Amino acid sequence: MSPAGLSALARLRRRGFAAPAPASPAGGAEFDAEFDEARAELVLSRLQLLITRKLDGLLQGDYLGLLPGPGTEAGESREYRAGDDVRRMDWPVTARTQTPHVRRTVADRELETWLAVDLSASLDFGTAQCLKRDLAIAAAAAIAHLTVRGGNRIGAVVGTGDSRVRMPARPGRKEANGLLRQIARTPSKAGRDDLGGLVDLLNRPPRRRGMAVVISDFLAPVESWARPLRKLAVRHDVLAVEIVDPRELDLPDVGVIAFVEPETGQMHEVQTADPRLRERYAAAAAAQRSTIAGAIRGAGAAHLRLRTDSDWLLDIVRFVAAQRHARTRGTTR
Structure with a gap:
């Protein structure tokens, strides 16, 4: 456990998000609100930095699509080669060309x-x-x-x-x-x-x-x-x-x-x-x-x-x- 991240977040919960104390009419309340806002940004930035250092790159290239596998979006066709999945046969193109073709799929990366x-x-x-x-x-x-x-x-x-x-x-x-x-x-x-x-x-x-x-x-x-x-x-x-x-x-x-x-x-x-x-x-x-x-x-x-x-x-x-x-x-x- 990294105390720097969650202990800071706990302090933010107790103080940073609390309503500012009553202040004088000279603008003290506005200053307290701005100070709390700055403290909130600091603590959340510290937590984000901690997560970035530990987890950055962990999932780079982890998925081709939303499901494990080659993807689900239809792409271009190519000629059939030994070992291709027959369930991906592109029958309309095969009928037109008289040569077996398979439909390739494009991964949805969003x-x-x-x-x-x-x-x-x-x-x-x-x-x-x-x-x-x-x-x-x-x-x-x-x-x-x-x-x-x-x-x-x-x-x-x-x-x-x-x-x-x-x-x-x-x-x-x-x-x-x-x-x-x-x-x-x-x-x-x-x-x-x-x-x-x-x-x-x-x-x-x-x-x-x-x-x-x-x-x-x-x-x-x-x-x-x-x-x-x-x-x-x-x-x-x-x-x-x-x-x-x-x-x-x-x-x-x-x-x-x-x-x-x-x-x-x-x-x-x-x-x-x-x-x-x-x-x-x-x-x-x-x-x-x-x-x-x-x-x-x-x-x-x-x-x-x-x-x-x-x-x-x-x-x-x-x-x-x-x-x-x-x-x-x-x-x-």
């Missing part, structure tokens, strides 16, 4: 990527090196860096409590950086977010085949988002990025802890000194994560898990390398 970023109140939690919200924004920045090149477009839908914001897909790295700044400045709101509704926004309106990335902790009921995710994977290559904090997997022995559910505000006191309670908690958490992973696999989506206590950039590098290896071997996931 990719449209859409992000569904869950920034509901449940992501304003973290007990390790950052909050889950900070890690979600960092994951969005990494995906943007890996996919925005050569005219590729990227857009996003962001869910915060009971509201959703759509950001149109535009090409270019400058537009992608503006998209990330807009995502990072989106405030969380109280209330439980409908993850299924957020994912379904990527299905409407119907778009050309591309890549869809869902970034969330997936703590919403599985039945609410599993079907929209399956529907999304029918037409697009889907990547599910799961954000996890270690305290969501097991409890430490630290006595009585008061837990507050961020989406509803309910508070519960838990005696963590009870070993049986900790065992039941760990078993229930493992079962929950297994159910989430099973639903993601069942939808036909790729699954990347990022933890707030691990090196998230290294996890992304390993995931991309595994995906490349799987495509080389001819497997889909």
